[in-house]
Structures are given as C-alpha cells and as structure tokens.
Amino acid sequence: MIGNLNRKLRNRLSDGDWLPICTTVGGQNAIAISFDDGPSPCTTPTILHLLARFDATAAFFLCGERAERYPSLVEDIAAQGHAIYSHGYWHQRMDEMSPDAFARDLARTEAVLARFRPTPSPYILRLPYGSGHDSARVHAQLRSWRDDVQIAHWSHSFEDWTLADNCDSHATLQIRCDDAIVTALADRGFGGSILLLHEDAIGSASALSGAIAPLLLAALLRGIARYGIKTTTISASTDCSTLSRFVRFKAVR
Numbered sequence: 344m345i346g347n348l349n350r351k352l353r354n355r356l357s358d359g360d361w362l363p364i365c366t367t368v369g370g371q372n373a374i375a376i377s378f379d380d381g382p383s384p385c386t387t388p389t390i391l392h393l394l395a396r397f398d399a400t401a402a403f404f405l406c407g408e409r410a411e412r413y414p415s416l417v418e419d420i421a422a423q424g425h426a427i428y429s430h431g432y433w434h435q436r437m438d439e440m441s442p443d444a445f446a447r448d449l450a451r452t453e454a455v456l457a458r459f460r461p462t463p464s465p466y467i468l469r470l471p472y473g474s475g476h477d478s479a480r481v482h483a484q485l486r487s488w489r490d491d492v493q494i495a496h497w498s499h500s501f502e503d504w505t506l507a508d509n510c511d512s513h514a515t516l517q518i519r520c521d522d523a524i525v526t527a528l529a530d531r532g533f534g535g536s537i538l539l540l541h542e543d544a545i546g547s548a549s550a551l552s553g554a555i556a557p558l559l560l561a562a563l564l565r566g567i568a569r570y571g572i573k574t575t576t577i578s579a580s581t582d583c584s585t586l587s588r589f590v591r592f593k594a595v596r
C-alpha cells in the first residue's frame with residue numbers, strides 16, 4: 344500500500360498532506376531543551392540532576408535500542424516528569440529505509456517506550472539526523488504508520504557533536520561549551536527556540552563525547568536564568584508549521 348502511495352505522491356503532496364513540523368515554542372521568554380540519542384549512563388544522571396537543580400524541564404528523544412539497554416535511566420526520566428519521545432530504534436536515516444523497515448523500527452521503538460509512559464497523541468517524534476523531514480515520501484510513510492504524527496525539529500543546534508573534536512582536555516571542552524552558550528544567547532532568535540542537544544551523540548568518536556551534554560546544559564541553564572528565560576517542553580501545543588514546497592527550514596545535519 345505504501346508503495347502505491349509513494350508512486351502516486353512522488354515528492355508532491357498537497358499542503359494538507361504534510362505532517363506538522365514543530366520548530367519553535369513561541370514567545371521570547373521560553374525555550375524548549377531537547378536531548379537526542381539517549382539514554383546514556385555517561386549523561387542521563389547528570390542531566391537529570393541539573394534539570395532538577397534549576398527547576399527546568401526537557402524532552403528526551405530516546406533511541407529504542409539504548410532505552411532497552413538502560414531501562415532504569417528511562418524510568419528516572421519519566422519519574423522526573425520529562426517528556427519521552429521516539430528517535431527511532433537503531434538511529435538509522437529514515438529517508439533511506441524501506442517502508443517495511445521504517446514501520447518496524449518505529450513500532451519497535453514505541454513498544455519499548457510504552458513500558459515507561461503512555462503512548463502520546465499527537466505522536467511526537469524526532470527523525471534520526473532530521474532525515475526526511477522535508478521528504479514527501481517520509482511524510483507519507485509516517486502518516487501511513489500513524490496519522491497523528493508530529494515531527495519535532497529544532498530552531499537552534501549547538502552542533503554539540505563537534506564540540507569535543509580535537510579536544511585534549513576537559514577544561515578546553517568547558518570553554519567551548521561556555522562559548523557556544525554565549526553565542527546562542529546573543530542570537531536574537533534564541534527566545535522561543537527548540538534547542539537540539541545530544542546525549543553521548545551516536546557516531547561521535549571523541550573520548551570526551553559523554554562530557555559535552557552536562558557541560559553544555561549547565562552553561563545553558565545558568566545563562567537562561569540570567570536572562571529570565573524559562574524552559575517549556577515540546578507538546579501538541581508547540582508551534583508547528585505544515586511543511587509544503589513553499590516552506591523551507593534551516594539546513595539539517
């Protein structure tokens with residue numbers, strides 16, 4: 344059935360067929376923090392500690408395989424009231440998967456996540472690598488899998504997976520993370536952003552990869568406290584745009 348749909352649709356969907364894509368939370372006094380690729384014993388406990396200390400909230404886009412490997416960390420995320428959404432099971436590019444593999448990956452991920460929280464509706468997910476967020480084929484396949492899917496994208500990326508590249512010390516990494524936050528806060532478009540961060544980013548080769556998220560988050564939470572910016576979570580009420588050929592988003596890694 345999906346094959347027929349794709350042949351008909353190619354890369355041309357009418358405006359009403361594109362799924363909503365959330366990129367901002369609206370307003371200038373709030374941001375949404377999101378973490379991809381977790382959970383990880385290197386990062387999740389410290390992230391949760393920092394969020395609690397600053398009375399902040401975040402959305403965790405978990406990989407099914409890692410969630411299955413570290414269930415107690417997922418329990419901790421849920422127990423602290425943070426949102427848990429899907430980031431695929433194996434973290435594969437969804438614009439390169441067959442329709443069957445695509446549906447299996449999403450269903451397998453949700454089967455894991457549903458052990459820890461009710462299945463959300465609308466069904467918010469983040470595509471690994473943002474892959475296919477502007478592809479009619481991926482939108483059609485997602486809609487075929489569940490018709491209430493909303494793609495959670497982002498409006499600010501720290502490109503945090505690069506921060507530890509060629510980094511020889513924790514102190515240097517700290518400086519890089521602090522600088523990244525100073526730069527972000529100076530951006531006039533920062534308020535209302537959905538921020539993209541990673542837990543121990545999949546594919547990172549740096550030995551310091553697991554140290555990035557805690558350092559970046561600590562600097563971020565200190566920074567937004569100075570500006571009186573609060574955290575909010577990504578939800579069905581988050582600002583969503585419907586992608587059409589007339590709408591384009593920032594470049595995606």
Ligand SMILES: [Zn+2]
Nearest residue numbers: 379380471472
């Ligand atoms: Zn990812």
